[in-house]
Amino acid sequence: MSSSRSSKVARGGLIAALALSIATSGAPALATDDDPIIDHPTFKGASDDLDRNGAADLILSSGDKARKKILRLTPGGYRQSGSAWSTTKLDVTRSFESKFKVYLHHFRPGADGIAFVVQTEGPRALGGWGGGIGYRGIKPSLAVEFDIYQNSYDSSRNHLAVVLGGNPDHQEAVVESPISLYGKPFNARVVYSADEQLLQVYVKALNAGSRESLVLEQEIDLARHVGSDAAWVGFTGSTGIGLSKQDIYSWTVQGSRA
Ligand SMILES: [Ca+2]
Structure with missing residues (x-):
């Protein structure tokens, strides 16, 4: 395809990621003055707003100066998987933006990673441990994975990928992360433009002076793919023979309620 918006701009490789890192102004426009429909600056008071499954739980963070209520997808045991779904369903025929702060930490080497997932299986959806990152088998679904463990089908232990239908063995788009996904907190942003039928994924390290990078683009008609508006x-998140504590510190979604 000759279009600059070919279906998988960052299919793989550091060069693609670096080339995209200067193009952060290309995000589809959203009505950013809209109040978030999902709004967790911390997860304080969120227990009724999240359906949690498997290893996932809301806990008080430790080691911070000010302890905060956070979403812990895996608490650092072997072969765990966890999932958490907002009780607020999202209208995926409309554009949305999901912003979240991630911290994967505690053991070395860490495993396996976390994913931001849009799915229509239901609020009890929970996928497999290990390389399944807690979303394997959830379908229909779209997963943006932050993968810190190199399975046989993976390019590295520090990559992002777009995966459809709960099958991590097949990555629609994959890219080496320009920042370390393990050991340091980072911010991520997933933007879906319904008009352009385009999903974009951004990451940003938290150290002073770091810039946000656009790392993945995926053309997708999301409502059609998940079979519902x-x-x-x-x-979701998981561990396997390697393990980590895998935490979400904050999460907001701007978009439309279903
Ligand atoms: Ca993996």
Whole structure:
């Protein structure tokens, strides 16, 4: 395809990621003055707003100066998987923006990573541990994975990928992360333009002076793919023979309620 918006701009490789890192002004416009429909600057008071499954739980963070209520997808045991879905369903025929702060940490080497997932299986959806990152088997679904463990089908232990239909063995788009996904907190942003039928994924390290990078683009008609106008949104995570504590510190979604 000759279009600069070919279906998988960052299919893989550091060069693609670096080339895209200067193009951060290309995000589809959203009505950013809209109040978030999902709004967790911390997860204080969020227990009724999130359906949690498997290893996922809301806990008080430790090690911070000010302890905060956070979403812990895996608490650092072997072969765990966890998921958490907002009770607010999202209208995926409309544009949306999901922003979240991630911290994957505690053991070395870490495993396996987390994913931001849009799915229509239901609020009890929970996928497999290990390389399944807690979303394997959830379908219909779209997963944006932050993968910190190199399975046989993976390019590295520090990559992002777009995966459809709950099958992590097949990545629609994959890219080496320009920032370390493990050991340091980072911010991520997933933007879906319904008009352009385009999904974009951004990451940003938290150290002073770091810039946000556009790392993945995926053309997708999301409502058609998940088979419904209304979808559950949330996170999954897993461990395997390697393990990590895998935490979401904040999460907001701007978009339309289903
Ligand atoms: Ca992996």
